[in-house]
Amino acid sequence: MVFSSALIGLREGLEAALVVSILVAFLVKTDRRHALRFVWPGVGAAVLLSVAVGAVLTYSTAQLSFEHQELLGGSLSIVAVVFVTAMIFWMRKASRHIAAELRGKMEDALKVGPAAVLLLSFLAVGREGLETAVFFYSAVQTAQSDTLQPLIGFVIGIAAAIVLAYLLYRGAVRFNLAKFFTITGVLLVFVAAGVLGYGLHDLQEAGFIPGLTTLAFDASSTLPETSWYGALLKGIFNYSQQTTVLQAIAWVAYVAIVLPLFLKPARKNKTEAAPAAPAAAKE
Numbered sequence: 001m002v003f004s005s006a007l008i009g010l011r012e013g014l015e016a017a018l019v020v021s022i023l024v025a026f027l028v029k030t031d032r033r034h035a036l037r038f039v040w041p042g043v044g045a046a047v048l049l050s051v052a053v054g055a056v057l058t059y060s061t062a063q064l065s066f067e068h069q070e071l072l073g074g075s076l077s078i079v080a081v082v083f084v085t086a087m088i089f090w091m092r093k094a095s096r097h098i099a100a101e102l103r104g105k106m107e108d109a110l111k112v113g114p115a116a117v118l119l120l121s122f123l124a125v126g127r128e129g130l131e132t133a134v135f136f137y138s139a140v141q142t143a144q145s146d147t148l149q150p151l152i153g154f155v156i157g158i159a160a161a162i163v164l165a166y167l168l169y170r171g172a173v174r175f176n177l178a179k180f181f182t183i184t185g186v187l188l189v190f191v192a193a194g195v196l197g198y199g200l201h202d203l204q205e206a207g208f209i210p211g212l213t214t215l216a217f218d219a220s221s222t223l224p225e226t227s228w229y230g231a232l233l234k235g236i237f238n239y240s241q242q243t244t245v246l247q248a249i250a251w252v253a254y255v256a257i258v259l260p261l262f263l264k265p266a267r268k269n270k271t272e273a274a275p276a277a278p279a280a281a282k283e
Helices: 002-029 033-059 066-094 098-112 114-143 148-170 177-205 228-237 245-263 277-282
Strands: 215-218 242-244
Touching (some): 002 066, 002 098, 002 114, 002 177, 033 114, 066 114, 066 177, 066 245, 114 177, 177 228, 177 245, 242 245
Antiparallel strands (some): 215 242
């Protein structure tokens, strides 16, 4: 769970940190530093809201019955899969023009006033934060007894993202962000497939979907989750030693459909500008 949580934290954290760095770089380069005092409260409010939502989702469900916990956990796991799928495709497309789009929105917000600048900063970071909160809850549900592993993973990933975004902003490091998002996107496809399978299993345990006892395989004796290699597979791909037929079909179908679509070369418009995200990060 540490690896998959750290991967999601790194990906989400870097997206949010790059958004902030683009906004800050735009204000600094256009000599509007005075507006920075409205950016940071918006960013801070978004972070606090995300933490609060994650905490409420994670720790308020203890009062629910087992069936209701499984129903909520399974539903939110599927929501998390929708989020992560939309996220990897959105960044794949938006990375080419996100900097110019954010600069335009900040220009418009400056014309409106301080409240608009604060709201823009809040919304830009809040979307990533709320997605991360849902991912965190799903990861805690998957980890079951050990809730510290997802937390440690997310903290590591987000901390690494902040450091990396700062170094990019300062020009201390340079690398191909498009390739980075492609690699992490591929890994997240497999993580999301595991979360989808686990979410469906939760819904089966809640009695919402049939087929709990119809197993595709039972690897309890050959590949137990308690072994180090079983724990590694569970941490990265949400492997389950007792996988139902529905889980197996969902995992294979998700990877078979989403991965080729994600890796399919994007059509480039002849008038489209070169990728802007790496350049924006260096500002």
